[in-house]
Amino acid sequence: MTRDEIHTSLAGYLTEMFEVAPENITAEARLYEDLDLDSIDAVDLVVKLQDLTGRKIKPEQFKTVRTVGDVVDSVYELFNE
């Protein structure tokens, strides 16, 4: 998977699951502050990303994630390990 593909899938989840307006989804957008996700939302998102990649995501891998771009990077690394 390329970074673009990951970004597209992630943008899909954010609009469907968390009703984020598509125009707000940029690489710099912060999940909690800008996109109004909460900690339970983050857990649900990790489950979705595990389904996407078929890999297990450890909570500590997601601890440092702040922005949409961070999510894309960490999923990309995970997928191409």
Add this chain to the structure above:
Amino acid sequence: MRLDPGRLWRGFGTALFLSLIGLGGTLMAVTVFPVVNLLTRDPSVRQRRILYAMHLAFRLYCRAITALRVADIDIKGGERLRHLQGALIVANHPSLLDVVMIIAATPRVQCIVKAGLWRHPLYRLTVGGAGFLRNDLEPEELVAACTRDLHAGLNLIIFPEGTRTIPGTRPKLHRGFANLAITAACPVQVLTITCDPPVLHKGNPWWRVPEKRSRFCLEVGELLDIGHFTDGHIRSVAARRLVAHLDNFYLEKLGHGHVGTAIEDIDRRGVEAGGSVA
């Protein structure tokens, strides 16, 4: 600031009743709670009885506030709270008296309380003895504890505004209450609280009492069926629907500026003053 006898009395009464919460609570914690504990073997029945004793004490407290003319307290639809079971109670949060009025009107109420009060000399015995839930539990643990109490038939109070509302602002509602209601699959009882003129609100010292006696009003609103929000929706979407519903409800009920707030009060006075000049 003109000091008439009624206003001085209300200032004194406010101080008296504020200190009475801490002192009276501690007094109960060292007298009533131990007696209940001695007479009740089953720990869950024990907590129910202690919560019921607090309900009675707060009822007396509210009656005394009214009888001594410190403030008026008006409860609309109170009989529905008396029979409420296993519901999440949500309310807007204009003043310090809100939680007291709700417990006074509702038997079987559980609260989530700031963890700092477990170290506070005046409150630690009361909050510990009543078995209230601490807000510093791990999120999963707190949700599990709330769900357990709700399913056991207790009602749980949450203020979705998170903290007392600064008069005249429209607060952003936190989503935690909605996630909890969906997890516990419990009904949500909506309350609206107003206080006019405002007293004991955020950013106003307790001793600054208004010229007119304040009237607190607690109005029991709809009992929301959580199934209506979860129906066909995943958790995250259902929670957002519930929050949006409540947000609209309070907007319609209280208006943008929230009725009876200091800012409106100032506006009103401004208009009156302007009128008399003209």
